[in-house]
Amino acid sequence: MDDNTRQLAELLAKSLDHAQSREAEKQLKAVETTPGFPLMLLLLIKTPELAINVRLAGALFFKNLIRRSWADEEGNHKFAPSDVEAIKRELLGVMIAVPPNLQVQIGEAISVIADSDFYKRWDTLVRELASKLDAENPAVTTGVLTVAHSIFKRWRPLFRSDELFLEILHVLDQFGQPYLELLQATDALITASANDKAKLTELYKVLNLLIKIFFDLSCQELPPVFEDNLQNIMQLFHKYLTTTSPLLATDDEDEAGVEEYVKAGICEILVLYMQKYEDAFGSLTPNFAGATWNLLTTIGMQPKYDILVSKALKFLTSVARNERHQNVFSSHLEDVIEKIVIPNMTLRTSDEELFEDDPIEFIRRDLEGSDSDTRRRAANDFLRQLMEQFEGKVTEVTTRHIENFLQNYNSNPKQNWKSKDTALYLFTSIAVKGTITQYGVSSTNMLVDIVDFFQRNVAPDLVKGIGEVHAILKVDAIRYIYTFRSQFTKDQLIQAIPLLINHLASPDYVTYTYSAITIERILYLQVDKKPVFSKEEISPASGDLLAQLFKLINKGQTPEKIAENEFLMRCVMRILIICREDIAANAEFALQNLIDITNKISQNPSNPRFNHYHFEAVGALIRFVGPINPDKLEERLNQPFMSVLQNEVAEFTPYVFQLLGLLLECNPKAPLPDLYKVLIQPILTAALWETRGNIPALVRLLNAICARGADHILQNNQIIPILGIFQKLMSAKSTDISGFELLEGIVTNFPTKALEPYIGEVFKVIMTRLSGSRTEGLVLRFDKFFFFLASRVDQGAGPDWAIRAIDSVQAKIFGEMYKAFIVGHTRKMTKFLDRKISVVGLTRLVTMSSELAAPGSQYANMWPASVTTLLRLLEVPPVPAGGEGYDQTTEADLDDVSFSVSFATLNTARKSAADPFPEVVDARKWVSGEIKKSEVFKARIGELGDEERAVLEGYA
Numbered sequence: 001m002d003d004n005t006r007q008l009a010e011l012l013a014k015s016l017d018h019a020q021s022r023e024a025e026k027q028l029k030a031v032e033t034t035p036g037f038p039l040m041l042l043l044l045i046k047t048p049e050l051a052i053n054v055r056l057a058g059a060l061f062f063k064n065l066i067r068r069s070w071a072d073e074e075g076n077h078k079f080a081p082s083d084v085e086a087i088k089r090e091l092l093g094v095m096i097a098v099p100p101n102l103q104v105q106i107g108e109a110i111s112v113i114a115d116s117d118f119y120k121r122w123d124t125l126v127r128e129l130a131s132k133l134d135a136e137n138p139a140v141t142t143g144v145l146t147v148a149h150s151i152f153k154r155w156r157p158l159f160r161s162d163e164l165f166l167e168i169l170h171v172l173d174q175f176g177q178p179y180l181e182l183l184q185a186t187d188a189l190i191t192a193s194a195n196d197k198a199k200l201t202e203l204y205k206v207l208n209l210l211i212k213i214f215f216d217l218s219c220q221e222l223p224p225v226f227e228d229n230l231q232n233i234m235q236l237f238h239k240y241l242t243t244t245s246p247l248l249a250t251d252d253e254d255e256a257g258v259e260e261y262v263k264a265g266i267c268e269i270l271v272l273y274m275q276k277y278e279d280a281f282g283s284l285t286p287n288f289a290g291a292t293w294n295l296l297t298t299i300g301m302q303p304k305y306d307i308l309v310s311k312a313l314k315f316l317t318s319v320a321r322n323e324r325h326q327n328v329f330s331s332h333l334e335d336v337i338e339k340i341v342i343p344n345m346t347l348r349t350s351d352e353e354l355f356e357d358d359p360i361e362f363i364r365r366d367l368e369g370s371d372s373d374t375r376r377r378a379a380n381d382f383l384r385q386l387m388e389q390f391e392g393k394v395t396e397v398t399t400r401h402i403e404n405f406l407q408n409y410n411s412n413p414k415q416n417w418k419s420k421d422t423a424l425y426l427f428t429s430i431a432v433k434g435t436i437t438q439y440g441v442s443s444t445n446m447l448v449d450i451v452d453f454f455q456r457n458v459a460p461d462l463v464k465g466i467g468e469v470h471a472i473l474k475v476d477a478i479r480y481i482y483t484f485r486s487q488f489t490k491d492q493l494i495q496a497i498p499l500l501i502n503h504l505a506s507p508d509y510v511t512y513t514y515s516a517i518t519i520e521r522i523l524y525l526q527v528d529k530k531p532v533f534s535k536e537e538i539s540p541a542s543g544d545l546l547a548q549l550f551k552l553i554n555k556g557q558t559p560e561k562i563a564e565n566e567f568l569m570r571c572v573m574r575i576l577i578i579c580r581e582d583i584a585a586n587a588e589f590a591l592q593n594l595i596d597i598t599n600k601i602s603q604n605p606s607n608p609r610f611n612h613y614h615f616e617a618v619g620a621l622i623r624f625v626g627p628i629n630p631d632k633l634e635e636r637l638n639q640p641f642m643s644v645l646q647n648e649v650a651e652f653t654p655y656v657f658q659l660l661g662l663l664l665e666c667n668p669k670a671p672l673p674d675l676y677k678v679l680i681q682p683i684l685t686a687a688l689w690e691t692r693g694n695i696p697a698l699v700r701l702l703n704a705i706c707a708r709g710a711d712h713i714l715q716n717n718q719i720i721p722i723l724g725i726f727q728k729l730m731s732a733k734s735t736d737i738s739g740f741e742l743l744e745g746i747v748t749n750f751p752t753k754a755l756e757p758y759i760g761e762v763f764k765v766i767m768t769r770l771s772g773s774r775t776e777g778l779v780l781r782f783d784k785f786f787f788f789l790a791s792r793v794d795q796g797a798g799p800d801w802a803i804r805a806i807d808s809v810q811a812k813i814f815g816e817m818y819k820a821f822i823v824g825h826t827r828k829m830t831k832f833l834d835r836k837i838s839v840v841g842l843t844r845l846v847t848m849s850s851e852l853a854a855p856g857s858q859y860a861n862m863w864p865a866s867v868t869t870l871l872r873l874l875e876v877p878p879v880p881a882g883g884e885g886y887d888q889t890t891e892a893d894l895d896d897v898s899f900s901v902s903f904a905t906l907n908t909a910r911k912s913a914a915d916p917f918p919e920v921v922d923a924r925k926w927v928s929g930e931i932k933k934s935e936v937f938k939a940r941i942g943e944l945g946d947e948e949r950a951v952l953e954g955y956a
Helices: 003-015 021-031 037-046 052-069 081-097 100-117 125-131 138-155 162-192 197-218 230-242 258-276 278-298 303-321 333-345 349-357 359-366 375-389 391-411 417-431 450-463 471-483 490-503 509-524 535-553 566-601 608-625 630-646 653-665 674-683 686-690 692-715 719-730 736-749 752-771 776-791 799-807 813-822 832-848 860-875 923-933 935-943 946-955
Strands: 432-437 440-444
Touching: 003 021, 003 037, 003 052, 037 052, 037 081, 052 100, 081 100, 081 125, 081 138, 100 138, 125 138, 125 162, 138 162, 138 197, 162 197, 162 230, 197 230, 197 258, 230 258, 230 278, 258 278, 258 303, 278 303, 278 333, 303 333, 303 375, 333 375, 333 391, 333 417, 349 359, 349 471, 359 509, 375 391, 375 417, 375 432, 391 417, 417 432, 417 450, 417 471, 440 471, 450 471, 450 490, 471 490, 471 509, 490 509, 490 535, 509 535, 509 566, 535 566, 566 608, 566 630, 608 630, 608 653, 630 653, 630 674, 653 674, 653 692, 674 692, 686 692, 686 719, 692 719, 692 736, 719 736, 719 752, 736 752, 736 776, 752 776, 752 799, 752 813, 776 799, 776 813, 776 832, 799 813, 799 832, 813 860, 832 860, 832 923, 832 935, 860 923, 860 935, 860 946, 923 946
Parallel strands: none
Antiparallel strands: 432 440
């Protein structure tokens, strides 16, 4: 091992030590772009003499290095060509040589490279993979198949496209036949090795990967090579679905073994082929349905079989969904419900243990759609599908079982409490119809009475004291309200809320958490986009509610335990949002708790959902209480926010930037506070803008600072670095929209005279970007910006100012830009304010521009098309904008937020879109008035066609 490799190994070892990790990572990043570094790192990972934890750290660093540095947004390699070639040359060999835990990281790196280069810039890879397949050498073959799967699985979520199918055809051409040969050879070896446990285990690992790859290769279209051999392939799969080897049985009751994974993978393939290729697969359905049925009635109840059972149930569900195969179940419904559905809905000892030992995991598995690999969830889906096909019969049979379970419970409630749990779960399964939305169940089975069942069997458990009823039955009762919340009347919910609040004081973790979940979801209910419950109805109880919720959150003794239960913080957030300004009475208490929690969880951010709801709650306080006393909030939040920034807590930084911007907007007329003046210089540091997740939040904050501190920025010559940030943002496809956000803020907040020296350069930057790879969204943002400038006559800009600014880049370039990017695209603007700005800008252009509207002006020939574009905006509904990048954000429920270190918008901190022209109420009437005042327009109206003139006359 040479000195460089030894030093690299030492740095990686230090990166594992919390005390030295930050400095070690800085040193690693400082040298990562050095030519030869990636190859040295790869060879280090392959070195068996090094400690495995150092090699794993190297593999993780390599994966992340590839992620951030392999290629730019245009697909150009960032590494030197020699490094690119060396990585591709060595990568497969390293992957095959290293242990499985390192293979996972290298496999992900290969997947990233494949996203960029495969297959056109890496067309040798598949041939190389296929050449190394060897059934007699399972260790090497496992590595090769792991690489193949890491590449091919990328196809699963993708939309169909010609490019995608060309790639798949490239793979099938070189990999399809070797794959089939390996599948057959592996099957033969498994048969020959039936009594050799070690060899059998290795071969089953190969088979498991072959099954995953079969799914990958089939996920978009049925490959001809599989279609031609479908009978033989499915016969082989049937064999492994129906046979069990005692040698592969595991002693662990919780963890699935390789045989369970093989069978589960086959069931996934059956679901795919049932749903997508039923024409080819249909004749095989009864045989596989019978095999799956038999599997489900003979398999054990141990948790290690849960994944297999859920996948098998999904296959039966897909069969039940297909009307051609109704006869598979129609004459056996009683048996199916009794022998398959009910056993998998019955609570097991392992579920009770999870309830006690890992309550937060119990809750996450139990919630709607949070974990589809639970037996209960899969059995529920299967029963609901049978309900769709045979509603009357399934309701009748299941109701009979429900009554039997309830009678058994009533005969000895203490001993037979599980019978009631099963009854409640079965009732919920047959009562729910249609989709379950963010507001709960959308429709119900008319053959059952939800409210009557609740009053007879559920409500009594809600009012019983601690110890009078099993804790799981308490949770069942609360979950019943949660599930059917949208089906209860408001009066019924008003009666339920105090009972739920009482259960927040329960000593049982799942009980108080489910109470918080249900309270939050009830408060979220809306009718006609208005909350069912008003702030006046909730505010009187808000103080006690918040006190109890914060008490439960603060039971945690470590940052990780405090942030463990996101459902409690979500309930806090919802109460603050519902109560709005009325929360002022409890604002000090809530604020102090939120500050304390911020300080604690900043030490080790561990639960992204908790963090998000937490900062949403802070945002709600700022938005609704901030305008009442902005100075106090700024003072109190200074310490936790500055602490996050100074300690570089990456997960929280984008949130803090958004909230600082919101704080500034709470007191728009006041001068810029000193705290923010000090922040301007650090904010303009280029390094801060390197992290993509920071950018939307930094733009938001910088615009808020400019709104209150434009004079200070001009006095300190900070406008130039701000424009430098704009230029940097415009240089990349992923940030150009943020560049326009910043630019619009600059134009809005700074005097036009102050911008005049720079506006030509601004348009030069925009034109450079538009001449490269552009999106429809980018073009529309340019259009909006141009019309924004053209409309700002009172601020010293206006149409001629904007035209001359463009022409300052190159003589008469405006004409080309106007034809290429403005006239044909403007009608694709979909947002109301964007269209309004365009209407005002276009009206100024056609009524007062000496460059375009005046007869004989250099762009006079564009005037008729401009008027037509204006009328289209006023008359024709918008054409949806194609392409990526255009801001179409909707107010989504927070469940839809994707959480990561990258940017997540805080709904409570969203900046309200300001209408720059509130005086324009009726756009057509306003346009008519402007036209009547315009002598230029009157002089040229004869150039318009009869249709255009008739439309204009209609505005009068």
